[in-house]
Amino acid sequence: MIALVDCNNFYCSCERVFNPLLRDKPVVVLSNNDGCVVARSNEVKAMGIKMGTPLYQIRNILEANNVAVFSSNYNLYGDMSRRVMMLLSEFTPELTQYSIDEAFLDLSGFGEGEKLVSYGRKIVKTIGKGTGIPVTMGIAPTKTLAKVASRYGKKYKGYGGVCIIDTEDKRIKALQGFEIGEVWGIGHRSLDKLRYYGINTALDFTQKSESFVRKLLTITGVRTWKELRGESCIDVEELPQKKSICTSRSFPDSGLSELSSLEEAVANFTSECVRKLRMQHSCCTEITVFAYTSRFRLDLPQHCINRTIHLQVPTNDLQELVSTAVRALRMDFRKEGGYLYKKAGVIAWNIVPDSAIQTNLFDTIDREKQSRLAAAIDAINRKNGHNTIKVAVQGTTGKSWHLKCEHISKQYTTNLDDVIIVK
């Protein structure tokens, strides 16, 4: 049996841990730039506010209902996630973290039926007590069914945080009351197609033939279909190495028009990609820079920059990648035309381990020297903080492109100055 552990309203719950007065109050957490709603407490869900709603559309409702509003605080959420995962790993040797707030646990060998449920309740209780984060567990023979079970666990308090689908009877009942669009793996495109054929519930879907599903939704649809029928076939693996690394941001207000501001932003995004590359001990062979105007502002002139540069030798060198990215930006940047770039980003791909670099006969860079320099910079930054030493084009103020985050909470668990004082 497989268990899915899912933190309830994770970002909101993190804020509540350090602000207990909010425990029964409505809470929302916003995306970067305070743009959209990305997490809602149950009270806010009950108000009918949808995931992804832009803040400006619901500002009045939030104020009228006294909703606590937070900018996203990823240092806090990341650290709380680490704590949850650490506690979970004490209950089974087979744990796969699936996202910041979810993990799959292999519970084979831990009994069945009531015994399994009570083990699950013990896990849920331990996480709640140890971190302050409420979690729900769904248990079933497949991952997709475990997801279904956890939804029921969240919906009905009576389950005590753990819902199990372990008999054919329960499976049929669960799928009968489950909208097909809510199933893990069925997005809005597939939903449209399924609706056309009158398929509304997960049970309807499982009663179609394999060839029908294959034709309509390809192999991925068939996997979901099998999983819902109880045949396990989706593997979620801990990815040893990322295949692409991206850092991108939207800019506040209307966006940026000056090349120098964009250069500074792109340089910093590249620096962040380099940090991620080095953290997983890899190099990239290709780097893409993109920047575009707001797709919502059809009244303004539109332009899209998207330039990829292929590197001779795989690298994770800060100076080399920053100068390459800035060069890519300059190739496509348009000064004339009054373009306001609203979003930009950098993607590193073609990623290889840093231990297996294929060198190039015509390479002109002294890589030995560069890597000694990079190691020295790493050491200084590790000791004095990220970006203590950086490339000049990264700038020193960041004013022109920095994010809006007017409602951010403190770094309660990652900054000594912000640790809560108990009186």
Place this chain on the structure above:
DNA sequence: TCTGGGGTCCTAGGACCC
């Protein structure tokens, strides 16, 4: 006025090989 960020996987079609 104001609309997030970071990933993976699959498929079709083109280019190329012998």
Place this chain on the structure above:
DNA sequence: TCTGGGGTCCTAGGACCC
């Protein structure tokens, strides 16, 4: 007039996830 067969690899775009 009439132009093969069987592959691989790469890429862009689509779909999905949280």
